[in-house]
Amino acid sequence: xxxxxxxxxLQSAPLLRQELTTPGAMxxxxxxxxxxxxxxxxxxxxxxxxxxxxxxxxxxLTEWLFTDKDKRRMAIGDSSAGLTGLLxxxxxxxxxxxxxxxxxxVVSIGLGKVIWGGLGxxxxxxxxxxxxxxxxxxxxxxxxxxxxSGLGDFFHLQSSNLAWPFMHGQIDALSAATPLGLMKFxxxxxxxxxxxxxxxxxxxxxxxxxxxxxxxxxxxIRRSIDWRIPTAIFLTxxxxxxxxxxxxxxxxxxxxxxxxxxxxxxxxxxxxxxPVTSPLTxxxxxxxxxxVGFLVVLIRLFGGLPEGMLYAVLLMNAATPLxxxxxxxxxxxxx
Amino acid sequence: xxxxxSLGQSFAHGVHPPHHKEQTEDLPIQRVPFVNRYVMPLGQxxxxxxxxxxxxxxxxxxxxxxxxSNGFISTALHSPVTGKVTDIGMHxxxxxxxxxxxxxxxxxxxxxxxxxxxxxxVKAVEQMSIDEFIIAVQQSGIVGMGGAAFPSHVKYxxxxxxxxxxxxxxGAECEPYLTNDHRLMVERPEAVLRGCEILRKQLGAKRxxxxxxxxxxxxxxxxxxxxxxxxxxxxxxxxxxxxxGAEKMLxxxxxxxxxxxxxxxxxxxxxVNNIGTIVALADYFDQxxxxxxxxxxxxxxxxxxPANLIVPLGTPIRDVLDFAGGLSEHTRxxxxxGPMMGSPVADLDAPILKGTSGILAFTEQETARPQEYPCIxxxxxxxxCPYFLNPSRLALLGKARLFSQMQSDYHVMDCVECGACTYxxxxxxxxxxxxxxxxxxxxxxxxxxxxxxx
Ligand code: SF4
Ligand code: SF4
Numbered sequence: 001x002x003x004x005x006x007x008x009x010l011q012s013a014p015l016l017r018q019e020l021t022t023p024g025a026m027x028x029x030x031x032x033x034x035x036x037x038x039x040x041x042x043x044x045x046x047x048x049x050x051x052x053x054x055x056x057x058x059x060x061l062t063e064w065l066f067t068d069k070d071k072r073r074m075a076i077g078d079s080s081a082g083l084t085g086l087l088x089x090x091x092x093x094x095x096x097x098x099x100x101x102x103x104x105x106v107v108s109i110g111l112g113k114v115i116w117g118g119l120g121x122x123x124x125x126x127x128x129x130x131x132x133x134x135x136x137x138x139x140x141x142x143x144x145x146x147x148x149s150g151l152g153d154f155f156h157l158q159s160s161n162l163a164w165p166f167m168h169g170q171i172d173a174l175s176a177a178t179p180l181g182l183m184k185f186x187x188x189x190x191x192x193x194x195x196x197x198x199x200x201x202x203x204x205x206x207x208x209x210x211x212x213x214x215x216x217x218x219x220x221i222r223r224s225i226d227w228r229i230p231t232a233i234f235l236t237x238x239x240x241x242x243x244x245x246x247x248x249x250x251x252x253x254x255x256x257x258x259x260x261x262x263x264x265x266x267x268x269x270x271x272x273x274x275p276v277t278s279p280l281t282x283x284x285x286x287x288x289x290x291x292v293g294f295l296v297v298l299i300r301l302f303g304g305l306p307e308g309m310l311y312a313v314l315l316m317n318a319a320t321p322l323x324x325x326x327x328x329x330x331x332x333x334x335x
Numbered sequence: 336x337x338x339x340x341s342l343g344q345s346f347a348h349g350v351h352p353p354h355h356k357e358q359t360e361d362l363p364i365q366r367v368p369f370v371n372r373y374v375m376p377l378g379q380x381x382x383x384x385x386x387x388x389x390x391x392x393x394x395x396x397x398x399x400x401x402x403x404s405n406g407f408i409s410t411a412l413h414s415p416v417t418g419k420v421t422d423i424g425m426h427x428x429x430x431x432x433x434x435x436x437x438x439x440x441x442x443x444x445x446x447x448x449x450x451x452x453x454x455x456x457v458k459a460v461e462q463m464s465i466d467e468f469i470i471a472v473q474q475s476g477i478v479g480m481g482g483a484a485f486p487s488h489v490k491y492x493x494x495x496x497x498x499x500x501x502x503x504x505x506g507a508e509c510e511p512y513l514t515n516d517h518r519l520m521v522e523r524p525e526a527v528l529r530g531c532e533i534l535r536k537q538l539g540a541k542r543x544x545x546x547x548x549x550x551x552x553x554x555x556x557x558x559x560x561x562x563x564x565x566x567x568x569x570x571x572x573x574x575x576x577x578x579x580g581a582e583k584m585l586x587x588x589x590x591x592x593x594x595x596x597x598x599x600x601x602x603x604x605x606x607v608n609n610i611g612t613i614v615a616l617a618d619y620f621d622q623x624x625x626x627x628x629x630x631x632x633x634x635x636x637x638x639x640x641p642a643n644l645i646v647p648l649g650t651p652i653r654d655v656l657d658f659a660g661g662l663s664e665h666t667r668x669x670x671x672x673g674p675m676m677g678s679p680v681a682d683l684d685a686p687i688l689k690g691t692s693g694i695l696a697f698t699e700q701e702t703a704r705p706q707e708y709p710c711i712x713x714x715x716x717x718x719x720c721p722y723f724l725n726p727s728r729l730a731l732l733g734k735a736r737l738f739s740q741m742q743s744d745y746h747v748m749d750c751v752e753c754g755a756c757t758y759x760x761x762x763x764x765x766x767x768x769x770x771x772x773x774x775x776x777x778x779x780x781x782x783x784x785x786x787x788x789x
Binding site: 007012016022025120121275281329331 | 350352353431511583587593594595596598662664666667668669670672673674675676677678679680681683697701702704705706708709710711712713714717721722723724725727728745746749754755757758759760761762763767768771
């Protein structure tokens with residue numbers, strides 16, 4: 001035998017791989033969130049910037065601390081922890097004390113992800129779990145919404161941001177109500193154009209419907225997210241709220257307001273579509289989306305909270321293993 | 336039957352790997368020169384290995400029978416060259432193992448002209464009964480040339496009570512890089528059509544459909560050009576999608592029929608054959624030439640001079656590569672067959688086989704595997720699987736070695752190992768490797784020896 005052959009590998013087929021990698025898929029989501037993130041800086045200035053930085057830092061640090069040494073580089077490298085941090089920050093009110101945001105991010109990753117076994121193994125959306133924790137622990141701080149300030153005021157920091165941990169921070173006097181809060185508690189509607197552009201009170205990332213739609217469309221076009229989930233959420237929420245709106249237009253918001261307010265878009269495009277915590281099967285995705293759309297309107301209109309996306313998604317996350325089990329596709333050539 | 340304005344007929348799911356056929360699709364078929372040494376493994380087809388009927392020291396003629404079929408699911412071997420039998424023993428096989436083979440050293444003074452008289456003369460195929468035809472095909476050594484190497488005559492033996500109505504010819508050639516079927520359709524369309532007619536008449540089928548992926552327009556036009564008015568043959572353009580050439584997918588694409596698990600195409604009245612097989616049939620029945628050579632595509636980034644070659648069976652891979660300028664220094668892996676389902680070549684001294692459709696060489700760039708990430712449940716593998724299996728769950732259970740659950744809950748045995756799921760996975764999980772391990776394990780469990788031991 002001649003021995004000048006190259007050393008041949010014996011990797012079994014298929015030899016080819018499509019180009020997208022898991023870290024690449026994460027990057028797509030970062031990119032899709034960019035307009036919304038920039039808008040939050042525009043609307044809420046330095047407060048938004050600090051909240052985002054602190055939340056991402058909390059998430060990445062937790063991931064790093066609790067991951068095995070030899071897996072750390074990979075776990076941080078896929079940027080999913082940072083993404084969770086950003087998503088969490090986008091659901092926070094601009095005046096939230098920074099230390100709460102940090103704690104929320106620690107809980108997101110610690111209890112929402114690492115404890116389940118890391119990327120891919122968790123049942124609940126980590127960012128939403130962190131937000132649920134914050135909402136339960138600091139209900140007042142989490143529901144106090146500052147009005148957007150605009151770029152002119154970039155360096156105006158909401159004083160409550162800098163509250164010391166566990167001290168009774170004074171709540172910003174200039175608090176405003178979110179469009180859904182106005183509707184629910186004061187029967188006041190917000191102009192659709194404000195919802196669309198985003199100069200309303202609300203969490204960092206939920207205000208501009210237009211930019212969220214832009215990001216969502218990008219992910220859909222790139223096929224980064226399953227199209228069935230947002231479609232099912234929008235259709236169900238629209239139909240359900242339309243039925244209620246026809247019933248009593250003074251008491252209930254129109255379907256447009258329903259879709260464009262209160263984080264529904266943020267949740268539908270970026271939280272509910274998280275592949276890890278949504279069903280694998282096509283039929284399952286429909287059921288999941290319909291469930292979220294139905295629950296969100298139900299909670300908003302009949303529950304004690306003005307918003308419903310958080311619990312709607314978390315509840316459907318819990319149902320996902322079951323949905324997957326009962327919606328296995330029919331195998332080719334089998335009954 | 337088909338719509339000219341559509342993308343071409345197709346099945347559901349599947350993937351779209353870049354087809355890379357531009358490297359060789361316009362290269363005419365060339366003949367490689369004869370070399371010194373040939374190795375013919377006795378078990379290079381599916382089924383029982385052939386039985387050697389020559390002895391060391393015997394002189395053999397090109398095309399002479401050297402091993403006969405050993406049972407019905409078995410086939411014959413013929414000498415690819417005129418020369419002398421120099422060994423009957425264990426020789427290197429592609430996977431690196433040793434297999435029983437006949438080694439023939441070429442006679443440097445022979446003309447290597449093939450003459451039909453080397454074989455018992457073949458009776459005109461038109462006069463043959465179906466039983467004679469089946470025996471003749473078995474004696475010709477012809478097997479499925481797409482890669483599976485299943486003895487063809489077995490497919491033509493239709494049980495009592497069944498009738499073949501449709502003959503389906505697989506010209507999809509859905510594996511990237513390979514263009515050997517394409518070149519046959521372009522350069523020898525009459526042989527393709529002649530083979531179709533021989534087989535159609537023998538099987539008593541009413542119609543023939545030749546499925547060709549739309550990335551081979553030249554094949555389609557050449558076939559259409561040579562189609563005689565009295566041939567009930569349809570050329571059906573198919574969508575370019577992997578695995579379009581998988582038997583069940585092809586039946587779905589062309590007849591929109593779903594072959595049930597455990598059934599054979601003939602249960603639907605369909606017989607499926609590959610382009611290479613059909614041309615081999617034509618050559619055998621018209622020229623008396625048994626299966627002693629085949630077309631092999633040499634391609635891939637590691638091949639210096641890509642080509643489509645007529646190679647005598649048993650030629651060492653090394654010699655074929657040398658003819659094509661050898662391997663580039665960046666070559667890391669050599670594959671026999673296509674990049675999606677082929678097998679890695681462990682030793683370049685192993686011979687070209689009846690089922691060798693291509694020899695592909697890949698460099699660092701294609702073989703380097705990025706880090707494996709955990710499954711993010713993105714469902715891309717589900718969307719890729721033409722059988723609608725759940726590769727994500729299968730890989731997860733496979734990793735946990737829960738083999739029996741893979742079968743009871745997710746029907747792992749229905750997987751045809753096409754690799755589409757693995758191609759599509761962004762986390763670079765070796766899904767099909769987990770599946771193969773599980774299938775091997777389950778087969779061993781089901782085998783009788785294990786049961787006896789209990
Ligand atoms: S290898 Fe098996 S599981 Fe994967 S796509 Fe092909 S048939 Fe489906
Ligand atoms: S393609 Fe890979 S990462 Fe996506 S669900 Fe399938 S196995 Fe998991």
